[in-house]
Amino acid sequence: MTLSFNLVPGHPGGLWLANPVLTASGTCGYGVELGEIIDIQRLGAIVCKGITLHPREGNPQPRVAETPAGLLNSIGLQNIGVEALIRDMAPLWASWRVPVIVNIAGESAREYREVARRLDGVPGVAGIEVNISCPNVAQGGMEFGAKPRPAARVVAAVRKATGLPLLVKLTPNGADMPAVARAVAEAGADALTVMNTILGLAIDTTQRKPFFPAVKAGLSGPAIKPIALYHVYEVARAVSVPVVGCGGIASATDALEFLMAGATAVQVGTATLVNPKAPLEVLEGLEAYLKQKNIADVRELVGAAAKA
Amino acid sequence: MEVIDARVLSREELLPELFFIWLEAPTIAREARPGQFLMVSCGVHKDPLLRRPLCVSRLAPMGNGQTPDRLALLFSVRGRGSLSLGQCQTGDCLSILGPLGKPFRLERASRKVVLVAGGTGLSPLGGLAEEAVRQGKEVTLLLGVESATKMFPPRVIPQGVRLEVASMDGSMGHKGLVTELLAAHLAGADQCFAVGPLGMYKTLARIRPSLPPVPIQISLETRMACGTGLCFACSVPTRQGLRLSCKDGPVFALDEVLWDRL
Numbered sequence: 001m002t003l004s005f006n007l008v009p010g011h012p013g014g015l016w017l018a019n020p021v022l023t024a025s026g027t028c029g030y031g032v033e034l035g036e037i038i039d040i041q042r043l044g045a046i047v048c049k050g051i052t053l054h055p056r057e058g059n060p061q062p063r064v065a066e067t068p069a070g071l072l073n074s075i076g077l078q079n080i081g082v083e084a085l086i087r088d089m090a091p092l093w094a095s096w097r098v099p100v101i102v103n104i105a106g107e108s109a110r111e112y113r114e115v116a117r118r119l120d121g122v123p124g125v126a127g128i129e130v131n132i133s134c135p136n137v138a139q140g141g142m143e144f145g146a147k148p149r150p151a152a153r154v155v156a157a158v159r160k161a162t163g164l165p166l167l168v169k170l171t172p173n174g175a176d177m178p179a180v181a182r183a184v185a186e187a188g189a190d191a192l193t194v195m196n197t198i199l200g201l202a203i204d205t206t207q208r209k210p211f212f213p214a215v216k217a218g219l220s221g222p223a224i225k226p227i228a229l230y231h232v233y234e235v236a237r238a239v240s241v242p243v244v245g246c247g248g249i250a251s252a253t254d255a256l257e258f259l260m261a262g263a264t265a266v267q268v269g270t271a272t273l274v275n276p277k278a279p280l281e282v283l284e285g286l287e288a289y290l291k292q293k294n295i296a297d298v299r300e301l302v303g304a305a306a307k308a
Numbered sequence: 309m310e311v312i313d314a315r316v317l318s319r320e321e322l323l324p325e326l327f328f329i330w331l332e333a334p335t336i337a338r339e340a341r342p343g344q345f346l347m348v349s350c351g352v353h354k355d356p357l358l359r360r361p362l363c364v365s366r367l368a369p370m371g372n373g374q375t376p377d378r379l380a381l382l383f384s385v386r387g388r389g390s391l392s393l394g395q396c397q398t399g400d401c402l403s404i405l406g407p408l409g410k411p412f413r414l415e416r417a418s419r420k421v422v423l424v425a426g427g428t429g430l431s432p433l434g435g436l437a438e439e440a441v442r443q444g445k446e447v448t449l450l451l452g453v454e455s456a457t458k459m460f461p462p463r464v465i466p467q468g469v470r471l472e473v474a475s476m477d478g479s480m481g482h483k484g485l486v487t488e489l490l491a492a493h494l495a496g497a498d499q500c501f502a503v504g505p506l507g508m509y510k511t512l513a514r515i516r517p518s519l520p521p522v523p524i525q526i527s528l529e530t531r532m533a534c535g536t537g538l539c540f541a542c543s544v545p546t547r548q549g550l551r552l553s554c555k556d557g558p559v560f561a562l563d564e565v566l567w568d569r570l
């Protein structure tokens with residue numbers, strides 16, 4: 001039974017993962033935190049918290065609210081900054097078996113490029129996930145991801161700055177996702193992550209004002225799964241680069257749906273916040289499914305429901 | 309830290325919407341210290357989705373042993389999660405994750421400690437009081453309730469402590485805020501531990517200069533998603549920069565937190 005695969009077949013060096021189960025950015029800290037709870041070395045890859053050129057404090061409290069089967073977050077990209085990441089985290093990652101992909105964000109194409117340049121060649125950094133889809137920052141983030149041209153500009157800038165495998169994480173908010181997907185693939189993306197959170201709002205009815213000081217927030221969790229699945233299906237048909245499915249995945253069955261819709265790998269996010277073992281349980285469930293159905297290679301499932 | 313299915317050994321509704329639940333949880337109870345907390349699943353089929361943070365209120369052995377293998381939750385109903393948690397029955401299993409966070413730092417050398425509980429702030433302080441009494445310390449518990457009808461029944465008041473009550477309506481003990489009792493009791497104490505709503509901490513921070521300089525530890529109730537340091541939802545501003553309530557706390561020194569930014 002084969003679970004391993006090359007996540008970025010179009011990239012000269014490739015990036016071989018032991019299996020298609022990854023963590024989603026912002027839901028496993030810098031990997032170290034999740035590593036204190038479960039055996040992360042068994043996973044396909046770790047995608048760390050979004051990182052920016054300078055450290056960010058993020059948004060004021062409160063930062064999370066629960067919705068039916070969902071989670072609204074307004075973290076605001078709190079992070080230690082790329083220099084501290086290279087100094088304190090990358091050396092740890094370099095000793096891990098599981099590859100670490102660094103999620104990056106910025107307020108301008110230049111900032112993205114600079115973060116990517118500094119990560120280039122750093123031992124312990126296996127790839128970059130370009131977050132052009134964060135709804136929780138005042139500038140940049142999602143704005144880049146909504147339109148093909150700005151999205152392609154950011155990706156091209158990052159592509160010039162590094163030879164690392166590049167994943168580009170797309171937003172469903174106000175975007176024609178297949179069009180953005182085609183543009184960033186052309187600009188040098190080796191794979192696409194579909195998708196980031198969906199914009200949402202909560203109101204504090206006692207105080208008659210928005211619940212979050214930053215007003216808007218990103219919705220994640222089981223509530224968004226069918227939406228993410230639909231976008232994966234659409235994007236996978238629009239581009240030839242691999243698609244990594246993300247959004248509400250909490251079980252092996254969820255993961256199978258994403259694979260069959262056209263994803264070559266999946267990321268587990270909010271589910272890990274509820275149950276830190278979730279990524280391992282998804283992996284074990286996938287293994288059990290392959291065994292039970294006598295499927296030799298997980299790649300046989302990719303796009304199985306999208307072939308028609 | 310572990311995720312386990314803990315069996316409900318007993319469930320009591322102490323007062324309307326106030327629950328006291330004992331769980332069989334040997335692996336967690338063994339490790340837990342007063343001030344640490346659990347993330348508790350409150351629903352079936354992931355609804356509500358998130359676990360709720362609740363303090364480990366008491367620790368005790370099941371039989372005659374020394375090592376604790378059961379633990380108690382003490383909580384009031386605030387919304388959907390706590391409402392459904394209160395409806396559990398003896399024999400049910402609850403998925404719990406813990407122990408989490410940093411415990412209270414109770415110094416061996418402290419001889420006299422003062423505990424200040426605002427309402428269900430009694431939850432973690434109950435266990436701390438028992439520990440302090442076991443260590444032979446002199447323990448004063450200042451307990452604030454809304455009124456005599458909201459007073460906790462004697463069996464959840466830790467034994468061997470000197471108890472002073474304050475009620476908002478004056479129907480029991482001192483009339484007013486529990487923090488108003490503090491000035492009279494803090495002199496001569498080595499440590500103070502206070503747990504209650506945010507407003508209580510802000511009051512404490514404000515009256516701090518007028519109080520004897522006894523170190524005060526508090527436990528913060530910050531909204532959390534994971535409780536395990538993964539999501540950065542529960543950041544709080546401190547003099548040392550941002551700290552995570554779930555990993556670096558929930559226990560903090562009162563003077564460490566930047567209260568005007570919370």
Ligand SMILES: Cc1cc2nc3c(=O)[nH]c(=O)nc-3n(C[C@H](O)[C@H](O)[C@H](O)COP(=O)(O)OP(=O)(O)OC[C@H]3O[C@@H](n4cnc5c(N)ncnc54)[C@H](O)[C@@H]3O)c2cc1C
Pocket residue numbers: 065066345358359360361362363364365382383384385386387388389390391428431432528529530531532558
């Ligand atoms: C470390 C810690 C320990 C706690 N220990 C206790 C305890 O021992 N006894 C007790 O009665 N209460 C305790 N609380 C508060 C308790 O977590 C909340 O009352 C509970 O989460 C409310 O959930 P709900 O579903 O009833 O309310 P809802 O309002 O429906 O909850 C919606 C969301 O908001 C969160 N939330 C709502 N109120 C609070 C709050 N005050 N603090 C943190 N999150 C909140 C919930 O966890 C949930 O994610 C503790 C909180 C923290 C952070």
Ligand SMILES: Cc1cc2nc3c(=O)[nH]c(=O)nc-3n(C[C@H](O)[C@H](O)[C@H](O)COP(=O)(O)O)c2cc1C
Pocket residue numbers: 024025026027049050051071073075077103131134169195196197219220221222224246247248249267268269270271533539
């Ligand atoms: C608390 C939290 C923090 C997040 N932080 C980031 C981030 O820093 N960068 C990013 O690209 N996505 C971030 N995300 C989005 C997730 O990686 C993921 O795309 C989204 O939550 C949907 O997947 P899920 O439903 O499995 O959580 C965050 C999500 C949550 C819930």
